[in-house]
Amino acid sequence: MKNIIVISDTHNRLPSSERFWETLDIADYIFHLGDGLRDIEKLKEAFPDKLVYVYGNNDFKTSELEKTVEIEGVKFFLTHGHNYKVKSTTAALHLRGLEVGADCCLYGHLHRPDFEDMGNIKIINPGSLTYSRTYCFMTVKDKKILAKTVNAQF
Numbered sequence: 001m002k003n004i005i006v007i008s009d010t011h012n013r014l015p016s017s018e019r020f021w022e023t024l025d026i027a028d029y030i031f032h033l034g035d036g037l038r039d040i041e042k043l044k045e046a047f048p049d050k051l052v053y054v055y056g057n058n059d060f061k062t063s064e065l066e067k068t069v070e071i072e073g074v075k076f077f078l079t080h081g082h083n084y085k086v087k088s089t090t091a092a093l094h095l096r097g098l099e100v101g102a103d104c105c106l107y108g109h110l111h112r113p114d115f116e117d118m119g120n121i122k123i124i125n126p127g128s129l130t131y132s133r134t135y136c137f138m139t140v141k142d143k144k145i146l147a148k149t150v151n152a153q154f
Helices: 019-027 037-046 089-100
Strands: 002-007 029-032 051-053 066-071 076-081 105-106 113-118 121-124 135-139 146-149
Touching: 002 019, 002 121, 002 146, 019 037, 029 037, 037 051, 051 066, 066 146, 076 089, 089 105, 089 121, 121 146
Parallel strands: 002 029, 029 051, 076 105, 105 121
Antiparallel strands: 002 135, 066 076, 113 121, 135 146
8 A cells, every 4th residue: 555645737836845845754655746846855855765756847947848657556647737728628538538548637737636537547637736725635545436525634
């Protein structure tokens, strides 16, 4: 069993509270879905062995815009989402998930949480830690994903 904290759209305003950093510390993995370049750098320094990240449209990077990672037999596809036009629909993201064989597609960009089941693929947006003040807490066990939105109280 592995626990994953999924955050996005921090826009270089990562919480500084001890409670926030303790929450990250107890997770097995931290996924950052972009739009927070300086925050990603801080997280890389603090948690080099458990951070998985992609860059977003406000990070002005042309590399590492999407990644796949497998944890406990579950394949995750990570992207910020802007290249998949997620503001109007998640259809293109779903198709990409099918192409890469993902069990779960994670994206940001919208600043609000969203959960969808599309066939056998979960499509999850954790919201924005800065704007909607939400993140996703996920547990992966026996090739199953249990995920919920958490209202950040940091």
